[in-house]
Amino acid sequence: MEASPTLFLITFALMLGASRGDFDLLQDVCVADLYSGVKVNGFPCKHPSTIGPNDFFFCGLANPGIPNNTVGSVVTLAHVEKIPGLNTLGVAMSRIDYAPGGVNPPHIHPRASEILFVLEGELEVGFLTTANVLMSKVIKKGEVFVFPKGLVHFQKNIGTTPAAVITAFNSQFPGTQSIAATLFAASPAVPCDVLSKAFQISDKEVQIIKSKLTPKKQA
Amino acid sequence: MEASPTLFLITFALMLGASRGDFDLLQDVCVADLYSGVKVNGFPCKHPSTIGPNDFFFCGLANPGIPNNTVGSVVTLAHVEKIPGLNTLGVAMSRIDYAPGGVNPPHIHPRASEILFVLEGELEVGFLTTANVLMSKVIKKGEVFVFPKGLVHFQKNIGTTPAAVITAFNSQFPGTQSIAATLFAASPAVPCDVLSKAFQISDKEVQIIKSKLTPKKQA
Amino acid sequence: MEASPTLFLITFALMLGASRGDFDLLQDVCVADLYSGVKVNGFPCKHPSTIGPNDFFFCGLANPGIPNNTVGSVVTLAHVEKIPGLNTLGVAMSRIDYAPGGVNPPHIHPRASEILFVLEGELEVGFLTTANVLMSKVIKKGEVFVFPKGLVHFQKNIGTTPAAVITAFNSQFPGTQSIAATLFAASPAVPCDVLSKAFQISDKEVQIIKSKLTPKKQA
Amino acid sequence: MEASPTLFLITFALMLGASRGDFDLLQDVCVADLYSGVKVNGFPCKHPSTIGPNDFFFCGLANPGIPNNTVGSVVTLAHVEKIPGLNTLGVAMSRIDYAPGGVNPPHIHPRASEILFVLEGELEVGFLTTANVLMSKVIKKGEVFVFPKGLVHFQKNIGTTPAAVITAFNSQFPGTQSIAATLFAASPAVPCDVLSKAFQISDKEVQIIKSKLTPKKQA
């Protein structure tokens, strides 16, 4: 006869004893083994005996990122590589910090919708439908906006002080494809005439954008 | 011959003209028609011609809730009933405000995992696995913790000042089943001996708890 | 040229010969390798050459469980750990036996809906919605009742003879979180004041319930 | 400020009052409105105010079906059309009764895996993989066997007394495609030479099988 999980008086004795079932725990959570030699969709799970509360914790969003770059924004991610307990759970977060006038340039998340909460500041935010309709709005501290899965979207700090937001995704690893970088700074490069036809610009103009967006080699 | 979505010079003229395709828009988003007479899993969609940026916006999390109640906490939800644009997108948020010592009592979300970010204060947070192992941790401003889908969890303000958090869910309508209320204040009532056997308490003790948790009738 | 699966005259010769395709079989079923060193969501699959009909078979529900415990019920599970062929198939079963007056105390399955068929006896069964509405009914031999995914539910033998049911789940490993045990007998313990606030009882009353529900250490 | 679902003292008053939230209930369950003029994938939901425990109940499996037909078996279904509360829940049941020697002929369920529990008797049961490997076994009262999603399977009563089983599916409406009937008794008819080539029989033999399997017109 098998012990019953709903029969707690007996169950506890069994579960807390020597025969405690690793499998039970494994199925509630599958904490990512980030360094496993086996690669699967998502991550393999750590052995249940090695997991603990810290696998579900992250402190890396507590401090603002420093947007000292050309676009004036910096994204700090809290996805499965940072919080291994997120594996199989289907959620993740990020924090974005913006300098005054800073822009989180147009990008997509191929695997997630996103919901954004303003911690500080005033932002213009928007997404584009496949009919090329812009849905945009100015939002401020404490307000929320939504970006549907897979659609191009952006944010811009329209205030004169730094801004910051918390966003959440319905994927443990939403992925980000930043449009300008993807097209003009990929390696190998996207063929020049594909870009010149797409944007109706000259090959020379394509090269100029490429030169500005491609990271410099370190000396 | 059909117009091509990737052939933008022609497509735009068509899409912005009289024959513009409602269907394109409809499939990117399905903004909830909260008042439709037809009920479906989730919500039917509003007609695409009636949607706009405000369908993806919510200001109701900007101000703290007032936890003037027995448990000392109040949850403000930002789900599909508050943000109709969330329909079919699979995300939602909430804000929780806690008085000093306030508790968000043990509860489950039957349809979502949850990720929590501390806005202010210091909290003890935890969830329970099906093996009845408590995974808990003290977290403070800017830190993040995760509650796996369907498992009982709770938070408690362990500081001497008010605390507040933002949480996100991977469901447009995660649902909440608060354990004590569900068992002791349901209508109709859960049979007394089911509760007395479950908690190993007397029928009288069951009645006392029920009387405390059941909402009073309005005079 | 590749052999065609629909071209059976040729296909058979190939498949039954030396080059027979393990992959074909692997994708129809993925029999759990319960003892693999690699942990994944669910289980890795046994090598197809080692599987057979017994991987899809279980005899452990044939005999009644013996409910000689405080609550008067015992659950016998037929999930993926018992029937490795269930891996990836999304179904499982259980048998529950009840002494007269026995109760399967309030619990949730975080990963499955459940459908129950009465083998013998007369039971009061019910579930609670997130609006704390009890949906309950008395059912007898041959009758069926349904418990939606993630919601608290219970059964009680209201007859004077033993009762038994067969239940099925839409998960290979539905999981069970028995509410009273989860809250009052977890390890580490749920903080006392979280429980006293939730149930509006004194700390002393919390301790009494904990002492009754916590499994005794073996001498 | 919005009422909190975890703040039960306040919540109850609201929920049980005039403003009680239909939406809460709607999302826990979506009881099928079988007679709605609107057809969707699955079924639209009944208005929450009209649902009750009977929507989750079925008594139609209590009595044996009478297998007085050519194959000697009869299936009684307990799916969403019989139990409207199953809508969106992803489970269903059936009862099958077999005369001695009766056969539930080869068939598939296009939308579900199946798990079978023997109520009475002794059966030979089996399924076929896409590599045309038969996985079969003789099972008896109280034993369990599994049929993977979408694969051809069958059962046969090998005892000298009636047999009966309860089966469960991970779909609210698994569908059944009985192979012989589908091919030889469809309306309009499958072209004769498609069948003669498939089974390597003459057109005349196809006609004979068709004549036996096609239901007779009522006089």
Next chain:
Amino acid sequence: MEASPTLFLITFALMLGASRGDFDLLQDVCVADLYSGVKVNGFPCKHPSTIGPNDFFFCGLANPGIPNNTVGSVVTLAHVEKIPGLNTLGVAMSRIDYAPGGVNPPHIHPRASEILFVLEGELEVGFLTTANVLMSKVIKKGEVFVFPKGLVHFQKNIGTTPAAVITAFNSQFPGTQSIAATLFAASPAVPCDVLSKAFQISDKEVQIIKSKLTPKKQA
């Protein structure tokens, strides 16, 4: 007693008679009612009595599209709006015709992976990962290439004759977001400085691209 779907001799008489079950058919397929006043995720279903083989048929890919435009390519879609029977089935097709040197400019499908088969000609095809790595290849008649879900991709006819391909998607309505048009020809317009920062070009250069990509008003 309920009629059995596997009991074909009896079942046929019932199904073909007056009481024939619309529900059975409804669940196999849910043919889109494109003109329903009710909007849902996907489409409501036509009444089963009104569907027929033509709902699963499309002739619009038989003839080449004429790529007489700036980019030199034209896409013809065969999705659920063209083949209503695709509703709920999760597949769609398209045909793309290219002039010599024609480009299908960089775009994403937010809801589908894509697989491409070359009917005629020689193409350079590629997609970009979120690490901005280009995966590209020259393919010719009869060859196949794959574009993962949600990632930017493109094709270019590198031959001196027209080219054509058939592509398939794992969505009934994959959606297309053509990058250049989405960013530079949306309505309302994406803010100028968002684009100038993203592409590191001047506001004047942004205006020039916008003027080229925005469809002209009809006189």
Next chain:
Amino acid sequence: MEASPTLFLITFALMLGASRGDFDLLQDVCVADLYSGVKVNGFPCKHPSTIGPNDFFFCGLANPGIPNNTVGSVVTLAHVEKIPGLNTLGVAMSRIDYAPGGVNPPHIHPRASEILFVLEGELEVGFLTTANVLMSKVIKKGEVFVFPKGLVHFQKNIGTTPAAVITAFNSQFPGTQSIAATLFAASPAVPCDVLSKAFQISDKEVQIIKSKLTPKKQA
């Protein structure tokens, strides 16, 4: 502080440098490691550093298959075993070539819907609902037809010249169960009386069909 994926100027330097993130790439695609010792649902992924464009390419559909067999058709598959990059992407293709009069006999794909495009010739194609209704149509070059998931379907070349089609599936490995072969040529064999009762033919007739469909042993 973590580098931002949307902050491309900084990101590129990081990603293209020594610390470039394998994980980013892993999650966009999970190229099947067909020869891994670990078996999972689908396939484990190859190490990201070893993947390239050829993992997403296949040339095996370019040439017609030769249908020199009894049924007069041959299927060439382009699924995950042929295109390892398809792993986790949920699409696949096949090419079918038919001799004049050739038949692709009735079969099911347990894991996919299918959409068919005619390359050459004229075919009668059809599928059967679970209500045994045949949905069939004659289609010719350039036309498209759809077969819903899990339902029996077939094609027949009704022209006097060879025919060919391209089909696509919404599964990386749709699987094929050819009905006649599955029932009459399985190993071990399906019990004779199961087949004789199902098709209402004699045991001798069952044996004759079996002898014709079973592959001959090689001398």
